Amino acid sequence: MKRTKLRYGMVGGSKGAFIGSVHRWAIGIEESAELVAGSFHPDYEESKKTGIFYGLKEERIYHDYKEMAEKEAQRPDKIDFVSIVTPNALHYEVAKAFVQAGINVYCEKPLCFEIDQAEELMQLAKEKGILFAVSYSYTGYGMVKFAKEIIAKGGIGKIINVNAEYLQDWLIDEIGDGNVSTSKLSVWRMDPKHAGASNCVGDIGTHINGTVNYMTGLKVKKVAAVLDRFGLALDVNANILIEFNNGAHGIYSSSQVCVGHYNGLVIRIFGTEGAIEWIQEAPDQLKVTKKGLPEQLYHRGAGNIDGIAALRNHIPVGHPEGLVMAFANIFRAFQDALLKKINGEELSPEDLDFPSVEDGVDGVKFIHASLKSDKKDAAWVELE
């Protein structure tokens, strides 16, 4: 009989943890996967509490991800995929364990810290024939998908310029007066052991890269980056010149110290025939301007929205969906593809409309090229 529902496990994400909750909510909204296994916290008691709360059998609440990968792989009712929501520093090893165990992966971004790790994961995933999503969550918004389709159909012509930014201000107190912050999150973000070699580019700059790549179908060829640390261990502000693989140029600005900006991902794509603008904080709208014509403002859920964007729609036009629904859209595509795979159906490229391990690799390369360029006084550095 054809499977219609999936089983999943989670590593990280004890009850109340932010991104773990978002994954559970998003999966819950799509209603086609059930949480059945997990290792939610390094402290087993903590983990057990979460597992019991979500109704897991005790035998499937594991002491660590290694045990989980190993034991799940042997079960006849094993999990169909694992959601990885650990701290970033663990993504690589956790993902590797599950890939090696032949279990499909939905991993939070960044995929990992180093390029060779990323490529290893990509290679392993290919060998094992598993599906591997990396959570560039903003690609899940319906209007980002609408933008992608307009651009793909030539709606704004050849792309000639990209102006994208991702501005926040939550680290501003770290640089004001040299005092050490007591915020747990900001300490974590500022520590290379936990955050990797880059903070600002690693955490949010990669989202620009991932979202622009998704929207445009372009890839960044090289970068000329200026990173600002203001005396901290890691970057908190970055202005990066971009050259794309089609020859167009652009600029990516990301910052965690721009006062008055909260989660300000703004993407503007300029082509020979038109332009597109999308703002994460007003995600249900898309501005599309055709050369010589007035700007047009499209709305998620309206009757004039078609294609994949019309499909990835939960509530009527004008009723804001929000970020969790964007996650849900990615899980929707990932799970539909998984079900097809499990049921032995063929997967078309359209079925793979979710950010993948390849995009994860690309993100890691983007980070390292930016770091290298910054060290070389903003000289151009190609993505390897």
Next chain:
Amino acid sequence: MKRTKLRYGMVGGSKGAFIGSVHRWAIGIEESAELVAGSFHPDYEESKKTGIFYGLKEERIYHDYKEMAEKEAQRPDKIDFVSIVTPNALHYEVAKAFVQAGINVYCEKPLCFEIDQAEELMQLAKEKGILFAVSYSYTGYGMVKFAKEIIAKGGIGKIINVNAEYLQDWLIDEIGDGNVSTSKLSVWRMDPKHAGASNCVGDIGTHINGTVNYMTGLKVKKVAAVLDRFGLALDVNANILIEFNNGAHGIYSSSQVCVGHYNGLVIRIFGTEGAIEWIQEAPDQLKVTKKGLPEQLYHRGAGNIDGIAALRNHIPVGHPEGLVMAFANIFRAFQDALLKKINGEELSPEDLDFPSVEDGVDGVKFIHASLKSDKKDAAWVELE
């Protein structure tokens, strides 16, 4: 032992139905109630499919709401509350059955069609000592709560004027050329048997009333209403002068034929010391202007948001939450109150921060006063 989790049932809301899904998603996000019983559809087979999908025991998938109310009331593990998401015409009888069975109720709006029905439900609920919420969903948004607290603390002084509107355009095709629509939803909305005596005021005008009441603590004293039907059976456009119980005046405009408006609930409250503006399509923001000072734009989740609005917060500032989270906030308050009640704790007025059967009664009165005024050539009519 203290209960920490609730059991709930649902009437209406077979899988895929819009508002039923929203309730399930919202309850799912709060993670403190489990769906265990239901009568999801008049067709039992349809109902069973939904029940099975959500893992219900077959014995708790009922043939109709009467059976459900009766049998649940007798179970030791009976549902703690019922979510009523049937068509509007059934709200009264379904709610009555559960209230009489002593089961707490979370009912979609409108509470019912007639004032005497509404008052009967209110009276019964009081007698039975149950909690009864009516889903004026926009009161659930964090920034609406923030507005409420600012106003309650005197932040904008004495209220002197209210300008509120709720504009949509989804019925515009009904009046363009006299053709009969084939849209199921619009047929339903235009039929007094299903929609009650009012369409536009009943469906969305009451949301203005409910949200303004919640924000300001005021009540509408009387209305002078002009309803437009454009040849249809029910109203699709309404401009209503308002007098509040504090003597202030205002205007409520609601419409389903205002092209270019989707779910345009906009509320502006003007006081002697300042003003507040909230826009449903950008729900995470609140504009607050103090007399003589620049406008201030507040954002849900920011460090400067306090009180109940800080509590009703799921994801960080700048990450849009959307309407389902507003529902979740109402369920949060309703369930917390319910848990306190069940656990024998005393309920303070703060615990009852959800729209109640009293608000539902008020909504029905608002509708009927508006209809009566319209019939009397827009003469002032008091809410009875």
Next chain:
Amino acid sequence: MKRTKLRYGMVGGSKGAFIGSVHRWAIGIEESAELVAGSFHPDYEESKKTGIFYGLKEERIYHDYKEMAEKEAQRPDKIDFVSIVTPNALHYEVAKAFVQAGINVYCEKPLCFEIDQAEELMQLAKEKGILFAVSYSYTGYGMVKFAKEIIAKGGIGKIINVNAEYLQDWLIDEIGDGNVSTSKLSVWRMDPKHAGASNCVGDIGTHINGTVNYMTGLKVKKVAAVLDRFGLALDVNANILIEFNNGAHGIYSSSQVCVGHYNGLVIRIFGTEGAIEWIQEAPDQLKVTKKGLPEQLYHRGAGNIDGIAALRNHIPVGHPEGLVMAFANIFRAFQDALLKKINGEELSPEDLDFPSVEDGVDGVKFIHASLKSDKKDAAWVELE
């Protein structure tokens, strides 16, 4: 020889006075009329200073408007038109003097205080065959003209609803605590001797009426008005239900006590095929939405703007023009018509694209109907 330049005089508007300056600047921008005569101030010395500053011959700086009308009428090089920028209470008598002297008039709004005065001026102007403009300045904006043409061509179908407002907050201090204001302007505005029987409706409500009439070609048939005085002598807040001569309804809200609003004239016209929105504080833009399509945002000066709006354009798209240019546009039309008349050419209706004495009469009727309705507890009152 054909005249290409005009001579004008001014009553009121001594150097530095606001509205007199605006007239002189606007006329200066159009560069086809020269100031040659004036009675700028009741104090002759003050008047002379202004006249000398602007290079007038002393013989044409008059002691009062009566002398000016009389003497100018007899000169071979008499003024072609007079700009009347006195306090409102004087408009009637000053305008009457010049009309009787056969001199064309450009009068600030309101035309006068009483309906019979207004009709007398209209009648006299017709008898004398003069051109008589009344300065509903917002009709001068290019994008208001663009809106008018779109509507006239049926671009939004039949008009079914109008939602217009004009909100300010500059009188808020008058009602906060009962203290008497010391602001000269607000004292003046609150005194029926100077402001007429209405303050808020008279000063800004009429602008809504004038601008909506201009845009739509409709006239208000009747009003149901609630005016708020908050203990003051005259109204400072007004919510008015409207019925137009095509049967459509609407709402006009005007206020001088809505904190956070400065000169907030916002006009939204809804039709069976689309909608138009124009905002005075962003006057170079016009939002036009066609049924079923995304909103379109037009910009003054863009290549896609045609008709009269393209003609009334001073600087390129994206370079804000501002209110003085709107005045200039009205003077342009008025002066072009005047030159045609003087040169013996025939005037077509298109030549009379400026607010006229008829519009002034309509404005006075609107004020009085609103006052009368308010007295009758918001009963409908027809414009006489």
Next chain:
Amino acid sequence: MKRTKLRYGMVGGSKGAFIGSVHRWAIGIEESAELVAGSFHPDYEESKKTGIFYGLKEERIYHDYKEMAEKEAQRPDKIDFVSIVTPNALHYEVAKAFVQAGINVYCEKPLCFEIDQAEELMQLAKEKGILFAVSYSYTGYGMVKFAKEIIAKGGIGKIINVNAEYLQDWLIDEIGDGNVSTSKLSVWRMDPKHAGASNCVGDIGTHINGTVNYMTGLKVKKVAAVLDRFGLALDVNANILIEFNNGAHGIYSSSQVCVGHYNGLVIRIFGTEGAIEWIQEAPDQLKVTKKGLPEQLYHRGAGNIDGIAALRNHIPVGHPEGLVMAFANIFRAFQDALLKKINGEELSPEDLDFPSVEDGVDGVKFIHASLKSDKKDAAWVELE
């Protein structure tokens, strides 16, 4: 006797020419200078027509700027300043002639094409002791001045990042399909003989530089520039990394091929204590955000605006002023300084609140550094 009114001449700007008209309108609004001399067009007949139209004596309508500079210098009633509104290629020689003749200069931007020319003019102006303004018009807006004062007083702390852009789309047709444009203006802009070595950076990139310098008091130390020509002779798109003389970084994007952008100068200044945002197309507003507080939106003309911004105000809050008023503000400061100088009063630094020849020099250096960097593959190039 103290002079209170000035005499001015104009080179370029025959009747109807855009920027010449703007100068005349702006000067007209300030009402303290009279046009008395000019050489408006290379064709003397054309020039004469303009001169006669504006009431000039024929003897002061000159055949060319050389004659004008020479003859005016010898008159006892000579012009107090000359407005230079010729094509850019002539600025240098015209300005030089008047400076050498000891006549004060108000020159359109760019000051000239080459750095040595610019420095020569600056040196000459110093030697001759004349006032020399260069028309970076956006510095004239009241809210830009308000921003400058807030920043100068430390209102946003130490500046750490600047994100500024100036996007237009009027040259998009030049690059769409390789066709040669027939637009006179775009041909002119694309010809190095007329436009200088840079088009996009020269025409609008310098406005970013001039306005940011004015607002912040910072200077650009070095640039890393990528210019796009898309096959044309000159640049039409530019993304430039900036390092300021205080060590902060930033990004300047300018473009004439960004569809849907008209005159999109947007300046965002980020400091350790707050941020400021100003948008040229909504020039009467200023967004100011203090760390940890809601955004604040200030409005030109409001009671809470003080300092020089309150002084440079023509009409009340909410009544849009537009770009010509910004020019007027610069002329106001320039003329006030000139009157002081002529009347033998001492000039304080505050008196010189207009963009000067030094700013003009800086602009030319910015252009050349950008061109040089672009040639060196976006390597950092210091402003010489």
